[in-house]
Amino acid sequence: MSLNxxxxxxxxxxxxxxxxxxAISPFNQFELWLKQAIDAKVNEPTAMNVATVDQNGMPTARIVLLKEMSQEGFIFYTNYESRKGLAIAQNPHAALTFFWPELxxxxxxxxxxQKVDTQVSDVYFASRPxxxxxxxxxxxxxxxxxxxxQLIKEVAKLGIKYPLKVPRxxxxxxxxxxxxRVEFWQGRPSRLHDRILYEKNNDSPNLWTKVRLSP
Known part of the structure; x- marks a missing residue:
């Protein structure tokens, strides 16, 4: 290759x-950083890489948008029959990565x-364009x-079928x-980056331990 x-x-x-x-909680720390990313007008601040592993142990990743968060976790929406949906059904674990290069x-x-309650999905679906x-x-x-x-034709037919209300x-x-586990990474000079890891306390699920990791 000619690229150096x-x-x-x-x-x-x-x-x-x-x-x-x-912050004591990784959720509060994430909320702070996300707000700072939004205020800094980072491009697509809610974009995150979602990595899953299928039944054959093959990893796959894609970018989706974070739509909600709470003190329990991070929510995104998708087709349950998609590749990621099938992988989650077979191996209900995932890794998320947010990258804000401007910061x-x-x-x-x-x-x-795990899937969110159907009522939660209904409310969000109804809010979409x-x-x-x-x-x-x-x-x-x-x-x-x-x-x-093929997609355009299908959407046209569905528009006739659902002229006003579209069910989920x-x-x-x-x-x-x-x-x-939640890790916050801050770039530093000479690749001596700051890495702070939160790990859930097995004895007290609502408590987290914090440690510094070597870069």
């Missing part, structure tokens, strides 16, 4: 991160996955199609990732 990738490097020096300044930060989250709701019906995610025109498909809804 080894010469591409950037030193990080914008901010620091210490255990003392981190020289990333957050890594690992934990178990009309065309997006039709799209959820038209797209049999991860399945082979002949071309984009049974195969579409939310997942919540309930973390066991």
């Amino acid at each position: 990738l080894q010469s591409i490097r950037q030193d990080y020096a914008k901010q620091t991160l210490s255990i003392k300044e981190c 020289e930060r990333q957050v890594r989250i690992e934990g178990s996955v 009309y065309t997006s709701r039709l799209g959820a019906w038209a797209s049999h995610q991860s399945q082979e199609i002949t071309g984009h025109a 498909p049974d195969y579409w809804g939310g997942y919540i990732v309930i973390p066991d």
Whole structure:
């Protein structure tokens, strides 16, 4: 290859991160960082890499958008029959990664996955734009199609069938990732980055231990 990738490097020096300044809960710390990312007008601040592993032990990853979070976990929505949905059904664990290069930060989250209540999915689905709701019906995610025109035709037919109210498909809804580990990474000069890891306390599920990791 003609590209000299080894010469591409950037030193990080914008901010620091210490255990003392981190919140007691990783959820509160994440909320703080996410707000700062939004205020800094980071491109797609809620975009996250979702990594899953299928029944054959093969990992796969894709970018989705975080839509809700609470003191329990992180929620995203998708087609349950998609590749990620099938992987989660076979192995209900996932890893999430947020990367905010403008702030020289990333957050890594690992934990178990389960579907959210149907009522939660119904409320979110109803809040989506009309065309997006039709799209959820038209797209049999991860399945082979002949071309984009096939999707357009399907959406047109669905628009006639559902001119006003579009019900949520049974195969579409939310997942919540309930973390066991959450790591906050702050870029530092000379690759001596700050890494603060939260781990769930097995004896007290609502308590977290914090440690500093070597970069």
